[in-house]
Amino acid sequence: MALTSWKAFNFFDVSEVKPAGSESASLFNSPEFSSICSGSDNIFLGSSHGQIRILSSAFNVVRTFHAHDTGSITHIKQIDGTSLLITVSEDLSNEPVLKVWALDKPDKKTGGPKCLSSLNVSNGRKQFPISALATLDNVSQLAVGFANGSVTVIRGDLINDRGAKQRTVFESDEPITGVEFREGPTTTLYLATTGRILTLTISGRGQGQPAKNLEDNGCGLGCMTVDSESGDIVVARDDAIYYYGVNGRGPSYAYEGPKQLVSTFGDLVALVTQPRTDAASKTSILRKFVGGGAGDRYRSSTFALLDTDLKYVAHTEMLMSQVRTVFAEWGDFFLLTLDGKLFRYHEKSLNQKLEILYQRDLYVLAINLAQKVGVDTAQRNVIWRRYGDYLHKKGDYDTAMQQYLKAIDNTEPSQVIRKFLDSQRINNLIEYLEELHEHDKATVDHTTLLLNCYAKLKDTDKLETFIKSGTNFDLETAIAMCRQGGYHDQAVFLSKKHGEHDRVVDILIEDSKKYGEALDYIHRHEPDVAYPNLMRYARVLLEHCPEETTQLFIEYYTGQYRLKKDSPVAPIQATSGGAASAVQNLASFIPLPYRQATVTSSPATQDNRSLSLSAEEAAAAAKADPPREYKVPKPRTAFSSFVDHPDQFIVFLEACLDETNMDESDKIDLHTTLFEIYLDIAGSKTGQEKQKWEAKAKTLIDGHDISMDASNVLLLSHLSDFRDGTVLVREQQGLRFDIFRSYASAGDTAGVIKALRKYGPEEPQLYPAALAYFTSSPKVLQEAGSELDTVLKRIDEDGLMAPLQVIQTLSTNAVATMGMVKKYLGETIERERKEISNNRRLIESYRSETDAKRKEMDELGTKSAVFQTRRCSACGGSLDLPTVHFLCKHSFHQRCLNQVGDEDVECPKCAPTNNNIRAFRKAQEDSADRHDMFQDTLQRSRDKFGTISDFFGRGVMAAPALE
Numbered sequence: 001m002a003l004t005s006w007k008a009f010n011f012f013d014v015s016e017v018k019p020a021g022s023e024s025a026s027l028f029n030s031p032e033f034s035s036i037c038s039g040s041d042n043i044f045l046g047s048s049h050g051q052i053r054i055l056s057s058a059f060n061v062v063r064t065f066h067a068h069d070t071g072s073i074t075h076i077k078q079i080d081g082t083s084l085l086i087t088v089s090e091d092l093s094n095e096p097v098l099k100v101w102a103l104d105k106p107d108k109k110t111g112g113p114k115c116l117s118s119l120n121v122s123n124g125r126k127q128f129p130i131s132a133l134a135t136l137d138n139v140s141q142l143a144v145g146f147a148n149g150s151v152t153v154i155r156g157d158l159i160n161d162r163g164a165k166q167r168t169v170f171e172s173d174e175p176i177t178g179v180e181f182r183e184g185p186t187t188t189l190y191l192a193t194t195g196r197i198l199t200l201t202i203s204g205r206g207q208g209q210p211a212k213n214l215e216d217n218g219c220g221l222g223c224m225t226v227d228s229e230s231g232d233i234v235v236a237r238d239d240a241i242y243y244y245g246v247n248g249r250g251p252s253y254a255y256e257g258p259k260q261l262v263s264t265f266g267d268l269v270a271l272v273t274q275p276r277t278d279a280a281s282k283t284s285i286l287r288k289f290v291g292g293g294a295g296d297r298y299r300s301s302t303f304a305l306l307d308t309d310l311k312y313v314a315h316t317e318m319l320m321s322q323v324r325t326v327f328a329e330w331g332d333f334f335l336l337t338l339d340g341k342l343f344r345y346h347e348k349s350l351n352q353k354l355e356i357l358y359q360r361d362l363y364v365l366a367i368n369l370a371q372k373v374g375v376d377t378a379q380r381n382v383i384w385r386r387y388g389d390y391l392h393k394k395g396d397y398d399t400a401m402q403q404y405l406k407a408i409d410n411t412e413p414s415q416v417i418r419k420f421l422d423s424q425r426i427n428n429l430i431e432y433l434e435e436l437h438e439h440d441k442a443t444v445d446h447t448t449l450l451l452n453c454y455a456k457l458k459d460t461d462k463l464e465t466f467i468k469s470g471t472n473f474d475l476e477t478a479i480a481m482c483r484q485g486g487y488h489d490q491a492v493f494l495s496k497k498h499g500e501h502d503r504v505v506d507i508l509i510e511d512s513k514k515y516g517e518a519l520d521y522i523h524r525h526e527p528d529v530a531y532p533n534l535m536r537y538a539r540v541l542l543e544h545c546p547e548e549t550t551q552l553f554i555e556y557y558t559g560q561y562r563l564k565k566d567s568p569v570a571p572i573q574a575t576s577g578g579a580a581s582a583v584q585n586l587a588s589f590i591p592l593p594y595r596q597a598t599v600t601s602s603p604a605t606q607d608n609r610s611l612s613l614s615a616e617e618a619a620a621a622a623k624a625d626p627p628r629e630y631k632v633p634k635p636r637t638a639f640s641s642f643v644d645h646p647d648q649f650i651v652f653l654e655a656c657l658d659e660t661n662m663d664e665s666d667k668i669d670l671h672t673t674l675f676e677i678y679l680d681i682a683g684s685k686t687g688q689e690k691q692k693w694e695a696k697a698k699t700l701i702d703g704h705d706i707s708m709d710a711s712n713v714l715l716l717s718h719l720s721d722f723r724d725g726t727v728l729v730r731e732q733q734g735l736r737f738d739i740f741r742s743y744a745s746a747g748d749t750a751g752v753i754k755a756l757r758k759y760g761p762e763e764p765q766l767y768p769a770a771l772a773y774f775t776s777s778p779k780v781l782q783e784a785g786s787e788l789d790t791v792l793k794r795i796d797e798d799g800l801m802a803p804l805q806v807i808q809t810l811s812t813n814a815v816a817t818m819g820m821v822k823k824y825l826g827e828t829i830e831r832e833r834k835e836i837s838n839n840r841r842l843i844e845s846y847r848s849e850t851d852a853k854r855k856e857m858d859e860l861g862t863k864s865a866v867f868q869t870r871r872c873s874a875c876g877g878s879l880d881l882p883t884v885h886f887l888c889k890h891s892f893h894q895r896c897l898n899q900v901g902d903e904d905v906e907c908p909k910c911a912p913t914n915n916n917i918r919a920f921r922k923a924q925e926d927s928a929d930r931h932d933m934f935q936d937t938l939q940r941s942r943d944k945f946g947t948i949s950d951f952f953g954r955g956v957m958a959a960p961a962l963e
Contacts, residue, residue, distance in 0.1 A: 003907050005679075006311050006312050007312045007313065007360075007362060007365065008312050008313035008316055009313065009314060009315070009349050009353070009357075010313060010315060011305075011314040011315055011347060011352075012305065012314065012315040012345040012346060012347055012348065012357070013346045013348060014315075014317070014343055014344070014345055015343070015346070016341060016342065016343055016344075017058065017059060017334070017343065017344050019058075019059040019340040020058070020059075020060070021059075021060055021061070021418025022059055023061055024055065024061055024187070027045055027055075027061070028336060028340040028341070028958055029339070029340025030340075032047040032048050033045060033046075033047060033048075033460075034046050034047055034048045034072045034073055035073050035074055035075055035076045035329065036076065036325055036327065036336065037076040037077055037078050038078070038079030038327040038329035038334075039079070039080040040080060040081065040082070041056075041329070041330065042055060042062075042078075042329075043055040043056065043059070043327070044058065044076050044078055044085065044327060045076075046067075046072075046073030046074070046075075046076045046087065047072070047073060048066035049067055049072075050070070050073060050089055051067065051068060051070065051073075052064070052065055052066075052067045052068055052071070052073065052076070052085070052087065052375065053066060054103075057329075057330050059792045065110070065111075065112030065304045066110070066112065067087050067089070067099060067101070068087065068089035068097060068099070070091055071089035071090050071091035071094070071096075071097065072091065072096070073086070073087050073088070073089050073939075074089065074090050074096075074129070074130060075088040075130060075133045076088075077133060077136055079135070079139065083102055083103040083104035083105075083135075083701040084100060084102065084103070084116075084159070085099065085100070085101040085103055085113070085137060085170070086098065086099070086100055086139070087099050087101065088102075088130060088131075088133060088144075090129055090130060092127050092129065092562075093127070094120075095120040095121060095122060095123065095125075095371065096121040096123075096130055096144075096217065097118065097119075097121070098118070098119055098120075098121050098142070098154070099117070099121055100115070100116040100117045100118075100139060100158045101113045101114065101116065101160065101349065102114045102115075102116050102159075103875075105188075107247050116158065116159050116160070116161055117158040117159070117160075117161040117164070118424050119154070119158075119164055119166075119585070120153070121152060121166070122152060122166045122168070123148070123168075124150065124168060125151060126146070126148055126150070128147045128148040128150075129144045129146070129147050130144055130145065130146055130708050131145050131146060131147045131176050131221060132144070132145035132176055132177065132179040132192075132224075133145070133174055134179045134180050134181050134189075135178070135181070136181055136183065136187070139157075139158050139159055139179070139184060140155065140156070140157070141153060141154065141155050141187070141202065141203070142154040142158075143179040143181065143189050143202075144177055144179075145176030145177075145178070145179045145191070145442070146175075146552065147175045147176065148175065149171060149172035149173055149174050149175055149176055149193060150168050150170065150171045150172070150176070150949070151168065151169055151170040151171075151179060151189075151191060151200075152166055152167065152168050152169070152174055153166070153167055153169045153189070153274050154166050154399050154679060163228070167212075168191070168929075169200055170198070170200060170204065170211050171190055172196075173609050174193065174195045174196065174218065175193060175194055175221075176192070176193055177192045177193060177194055177219055177220055177221045177222075177223065177224060178191075178192055178219065178221070178222075178223065178225075178235075179192070179216060180224060180225065180226040180233055181878075182233065182246070182586075183231075183904055184231075185202050185204060185205070186199070186203065186204030186205050186206060186207075187198070187202050187203040187204055187421070188201055188202070188246075188338075189201075189202050189231045189621060190224070190226075190244065192218055192219050192223075192224040192235065193216045193218045194219075194220070195216065195561055196211060196213055196214075196215065196216055196217070197213075197214040197215045197217065197218060197235060197244065198210070198214060198217050198893070199211065199212045203321065212223050214244060214248060214249060215242075215249060217237060217257070218271055218352075219236060219237050219261070220237075220258075220259060220896060222260065222261045222262070222883040223235060223236040223237070223259045223260075223261065223262050224236075224262065224484065224664050225262050225264055226264075226880050227243075228264060229264075229266070229267055229268075231358060232244060232250060233245075234244045234262055234264065234269060234377050234904075235261060235262070235264035235415055236255075236259040236261075236271060238245075238258050239255075239256060239258070240252045240253055240254045240255055240259065240412065241253045241255055241256065241262070241271070241306070241308070243325050244306075245426050245823060251308070252263060253305075253306070253308055253311075255271070255273075257270065257273040257274070257275075257302070258273060258274045258275075259272070259274075259323075260272040260273060260275055260301060260322070260323060261323055261325070261326060263326045263327075263328075265305065265333045266858075266929055267305075267307065267309060268305045268306060268307055268314055268374070269305070269306045269308055270304075270305055270306075270326055271299055271301050271303070271304045271305075271306060272304070272323045272326070272335075273301065273302045273304070274299065274300075274301050274302075274304070274322075275299075275300060275301075275343065277304075289875060295848055299321075299322055299323070300318055300320050300321070300699075301315065301318075301319045301322050301323050301608070302317070302318055302319070302917055303315075303316070303317055303319055303323065303335060304316040304317075305333070305345070308363060308371065310368050310369060310372065312365060314347075319335075319337060321337040321338055321339045321739055322337065322338045322339070323327060323336070323337055323338070323339050324336045324891055325336055330346050330679070331346075331347075332346050332347075333343060333347075338824070344745060347608050348369070349652055350373055350375065350661075350739075353366075353369065354366050354369070354383065358386060361388055361390055363386060365385065366387075367383050367384065367387065367537045368407070370383055372698070374651060376731055377409060377410070378410045380406075380407075381406070381407035381408075381409055381410040381411060382403070382407070382410070383407075384403045384406040384407035385403065385407040385411050385940065387400075387401045387403045387885065388401070388403030388407065388416075392419055393650070393770075397420070397425055397428055398428065401420070401431055401432060404416045404432060405431070405432065405435050405905060407905055408435055408436065408439055408440075408441065409439065411714050413432075413441065413442075413443075415430055415448070417433075417446075419430065420432065423429065423456075424452055426456065426457065428450075429453060430450065430453045430462070430688055430882075431453070431455075433446055433449060433450035433453065434450065434486065437450070437466075440472070442774060444474045444475070444477045447474045447477040447478050447481070447773040447845075447906075448475060448477050449620070451463070451477075451481035451485065452481065452485075453664075454466070454485075455481070455485040455487075460487070463482075463487060463490055464490060464493075467482075467490055467493060467494050467497075468493070469600040475494065475498055475500070477492050478494055479491045479495060479507075483492065483507060483511055487510045488507055488512045489512075491503075491507050491511070492504055492507050492508065495507060501521075501525055501529045501533065502529075502532065502533060502536075504518075505518050505521060505522060505533045505536075505537060507933075508521065509537050509540055509541075513784050515540065515541055515545050516544075516548070518537070518541070518543050519541050519548055519549060519552065520564065522534055522552070523552055523563070523564035523565070524563055524564050526563070526564075526628065527561055527630035528630070530556070530561070531556065531630075531633070533548075534552060534553070534556065535637070535638075535641065538553075538638070538641030538642075539641055539643065539644075540651055542641065542642065542645045542648055545643075545648075546645060546648050547648075547649070547884070548564055550648040550651050550652055553638055553641070553652050554651070554652055554655040554656070556632075556633075556635065557632060557635050557638060557652070557654065557660045558631045558656060559627060559630075559636035559659070560627050561627055561628050561630065561662065562625050562626075562627050562628065563625075563628065565625070565660055576704070581860035593686070595859045596764070630883055631963035632655075632670070633665055634663075634665075635653075635656050635662075635666050635669060635670055636666075636669045636673075637672060638652065639669075646677055646680070646681065646699075649677060650674065650677055650678075651723055653670050653673060653674040653677070653703075656670050656673065657670050657671070657674070670925070671919035672716075674717050675716060677840055678693050678694075678696045678753075679693075679694075679716055682694045695963055707853040717810070741857055749773075749780055749783040749784060750783075752770060752773055753784070753787055755785075756770050758790075764794075767795050768795065768796050768799055768801050768805075768809070770787075770791050770801055770810055771788070771791050771792070771795065771801075771810075772805070772812070773810050774787065774791065775788075775812070776790050789823075790863075792824045792906060794829065796824060796828060801831075803825070803828045804880075806824070807825075813934065830864075860887055865885075865889075867885040867890040869885075869888065869890070871891075872891065872892050872893045872896055872898035873890045873891060873892055874892050874893070874897075874908060875893065875909075875919045877893070879891055880893070880894065882894040884897055884905065884911070886905050886907040888909070888910050890907050890909050890910065892902045892908070894909075934951050937951075
């Protein structure tokens, strides 16, 4: 590639160096000045008198010492990073002298640097000037090229002056114009003559072999150097610049013109050329060995700094004088002309270079330059963004978008999005938005815009690819946009993928109207996910899938909830066709919760039949799976879900009641609610249907251990006019009188008679109430018929009412006639007469008995008693003294009484009777203070007056004794 096609820039600031001191100002223009080099933050100048001057960065002479006694110092080389300095002096009458100096070690005699070693460079006793010098960094080997075409290699420890060996390794008829070392597994010496480029292995594998010819074109003196970064050898010829590496010649760059000097500065190549003249001669190369004429300093030359990697000219200028040498130090590049002028070339900063490239719209070169320098990502992104802006202005939208995509990490998305809002650029916009999501830089608005773009293009494939790609985006926004755009399946996919189970159910029900699929999805998840969604959409699901939804409610509220699974399918036998087998294999990779329960299959053949299990087997397999463990909610929480669905509600309630582990409070809720629904349905039916539902309601409350509150049953029965319910509850609660009263208040004489016959034996007070009811109106009295006599007879037999009370009750409404109660009154009067007669006879007997007892007591107190008994009442033996006689006419031996001390003696024969009398009397006295017992007995007694008389005899009515 010709250099004429390369872009040229001014990436360097040029300034002439003018030393301040008088001594320094004349050094570069002095006739004594013979050589120069740089290194270790200094510049080293050699003179024709053998002196070395060291200049600082301010170009002041900081040190001067005498290096050689004879000859001119023609070559100087400083080993960068060390204190070693190599000098060579020549006078053409003797062999050149090479010395190695340690600048940091002073010599005690001279005060200058210490000379580590010194030797004469052998050239076979041929007096030719040195044309090239190269050394390894450790100074273990040096190569010296001579103008007569010979090369001498010096090996040894020159630093410690332990001797060195010299050997001429190459001889040629052509002058040596350059020598350079390349280190690696082997150390290779590159040789340049005026007619050839050669390599010579001086250590390692291949050592001792003759020089290998690389190319039959040489170069001029000073036109060969080494690239310190890559290690390649750079050769400048009149037609081009050539690179040589380990594999031979590398790339070349055409650049016409006579070359005077080549060097490197970092990754740049410094090149000095002369104007082409028609009288060019081969002898022009040799002129450099003996010096140019006086007119050379007035001839112009061209200086250029080239970047061969990026193929641009970093700096070029025309110099009005010939260039003597170039060198680099302190981060700058220096050029010294023959007229003694020193120019400093200071490289501009990267930002300055980029601005120059921006001004010329050379963004590709700017990007390459930034990448080569290794700038950070943020700065590279700035270049890409500016390049994108430039291309956008030119109308190259696709390429511009590519630049924006590269700069996406540090670019405000809105700056790019605004440029592509035109509908014609929607594809570019989509590309950018997708990349934003890929880099996790998208916001909610970006997701919304991207999905809107998909919707506008109706590109379902891209939409699905986007949501299935795993790209980072705002889930809420993506789902919302899919739902708004009608992409319900995609919204469901996103929700399932991210575990948004509630949202999946919401989309299936609210948007897709796929109620069965929604219920199936709910049934395939754990209780903590299934229950909230079931309760949230219970009414809708009951409306469209009543049976399935009711069954799911039953399973959950009875603690039998199991995850729904597809019916297992037996393995299909091998068939000759491979398609069905392939489909079956693919189906096995689908996650079970998302696999459809029913799959459309191909028609069965003799060799290929679906071996699905039967429904009964599938149900048995499902039951084998144990129910999930969860807290079963109270059934009342589901009641509101069954509004407007009474049939399903009844199924649910009845199934819950069949569960044996239900809490008592829950059973009460279930019974009460089911009872109410039965009555509500019965109220809307007629005939046998009504009786059927009332019978179901009656079954719930028929029994002694119903799980319902009596007040609730009574209230519901009353509101629904369900009398059987009222009766059953009152009967179970022992409220027989209320049952009777309910019949009476309703005017149901048959019911009154039925209740009287059923409850009368246990509830006698019903007969007085029945008597009052039967005589309440002529109609009731007529309906009662002979039942009135039965009531009067029972009242009379049980003494439930006094005759006077009966007469008062019958006379209240003036309905009953005297003829109806004539028999009752006659029997009552006759019985009363007999009772009075019996009572009188009993009174007379009690009086006569009392008088006899009192007379006997008086006689015992006033008259003496005669005892004629001769035998002991205890032992039956004849009485002998001492003898004890009792007033009861019993006599005993004193020894038979078992008397202890002076205690009172009681007749053993009469003692039990006396004890009973005393106990009875004590009981009477004690009961006299038990007024509660008196009242209770009186309350339960049929003969109130007889009870009072009995307790009066016991002393209940007696006045308390005074103490």
